[in-house]
Amino acid sequence: MKIYKRVLTIAGSDSGGGAGIQADLKTFAALGCYGMSVITALTAQNTQSVSAISSVSADFVVAQLEAVLTDIGTDAVKIGMIHRADIIEAIAETLQGYRVRNIVLDPVMVAKSGDKLLQDEAIESLKRYLLPIATVITPNLPEAAVLTGKNIQDITEMKESVIELAQLTQGYILLKGGHLEGNESVDILYHAQTDQLSTLTSERVHTVNSHGTGCTLSSAIAAGLANGLSVSEAVVAAKEYLTNALKAGAEYTLGSGHGPVHHFFSYWS
Numbered sequence: 264m265k266i267y268k269r270v271l272t273i274a275g276s277d278s279g280g281g282a283g284i285q286a287d288l289k290t291f292a293a294l295g296c297y298g299m300s301v302i303t304a305l306t307a308q309n310t311q312s313v314s315a316i317s318s319v320s321a322d323f324v325v326a327q328l329e330a331v332l333t334d335i336g337t338d339a340v341k342i343g344m345i346h347r348a349d350i351i352e353a354i355a356e357t358l359q360g361y362r363v364r365n366i367v368l369d370p371v372m373v374a375k376s377g378d379k380l381l382q383d384e385a386i387e388s389l390k391r392y393l394l395p396i397a398t399v400i401t402p403n404l405p406e407a408a409v410l411t412g413k414n415i416q417d418i419t420e421m422k423e424s425v426i427e428l429a430q431l432t433q434g435y436i437l438l439k440g441g442h443l444e445g446n447e448s449v450d451i452l453y454h455a456q457t458d459q460l461s462t463l464t465s466e467r468v469h470t471v472n473s474h475g476t477g478c479t480l481s482s483a484i485a486a487g488l489a490n491g492l493s494v495s496e497a498v499v500a501a502k503e504y505l506t507n508a509l510k511a512g513a514e515y516t517l518g519s520g521h522g523p524v525h526h527f528f529s530y531w532s
Contacts, residue, residue: 267297268489271331272482273324273354274343274371275304275316281523282475287341289526290482294504296489299335301327303354304346310474310518318346321353328354332361338489339365341482342397346381348388355392365488366434368397369481370406386410394432399494401481402428404442417443421451422460429455435494437484439477441467452498463499465506470513472522479524480505 270291277283284300291298303324307315331337340363345351358366370389372381381389386409394400404415411427413420418440425436433456440449445467452461483504487497511528525531 268295268486269299269335269337270296270339270341270482270485270489271299271301271337272341272343272485273301273303273328273345274341274478275306275346276302277475278305278307279309279474279518279523281310281517281521282478283344286475286478286523286526287343287482290479290504291486293526293529294483294486294490296338296486299331299337301331303350304344306344310520310522312520316346318350321347321349324350325353325357328357328361332357332363337363339367339485341485342366342368342393343478343481344371344381345385345389345393348382348385351385351388352392355396359396364398365485366397366399367481367485367488368393368400369477370394370400370402370410371477372406372409390431397432397434398488399435399437399481399484399498400428400432401437401439401477401484403439403477407438418449418451418462421449422453425451425453425460426455429453435498437498439480441476450498450502452495454494461495463502465502468506468509468513470509471520472512472515472517472524473509474521474523476505476509476524479508479526 272287275283288298305317428436435454438451448467450463483501484497508524511525
């Protein structure tokens with residue numbers, strides 16, 4: 264009997280389909296995993312902006328989680344947009360109660376359009392309850408600045424920041440440098456427990472179709488972990504997948520703002 268590699272996403276719904284739950288499920292499918300979802304919020308958004316957000320109650324988030332974990336189970340979890348502090352605390356408690364492993368946390372705070380996705384009071388809850396239990400956290404530079412209280416201007420400051428971020432988690436930190444200038448995109452992977460720091464460089468793809476890149480990368484890492492890869496292997500594979508999805512997506516036009524990456528580039532001509 265065959266067994267699926269199962270990955271659960273806990274995140275917000277993107278009505279435009281380019282980010283959030285929709286991007287996560289596309290990524291899982293593209294990488295050979297069975298995807299499940301726990302929706303934390305509904306967003307009304309398109310390629311231009313987020314026009315409205317409606318949170319789901321903490322109790323219903325837990326109900327979704329328990330429905331999945333008590334029956335199907337999961338080999339990895341990706342956590343994205345969580346709008347409120349009470350939902351963050353409920354998720355952390357439930358994941359710990361079910362001893363869930365391979366948790367990839369993308370600390371989503373601001374949408375590509377600049378719209379705020381995380382309430383201010385939820386930031387401390389994120390740091391207190393979710394960062395400590397994450398296997399990998401994947402902040403971009405603006406998110407890392409919020410978490411550390413320091414702006415990051417170059418690669419040297421990125422390396423300093425991952426060491427500060429390491430005080431908040433026992434897991435790996437993948438600090439994404441996509442907001443820096445240059446022909447290459449440089450990320451820093453650091454693990455305080457082993458004091459291993461790696462500089463990961465990939466080709467910068469110049470395209471307006473970059474909506475959902477953070478969601479896609481973190482979901483691809485979770486899929487890699489579910490498939491038995493180490494954290495370092497999963498990160499490298501995820502970066503390669505995202506680069507190819509960006510290249511393929513650059514050829515398309517969708518909406519009038521930031522379009523999505525092409526999650527199924529391997530299957531579509």
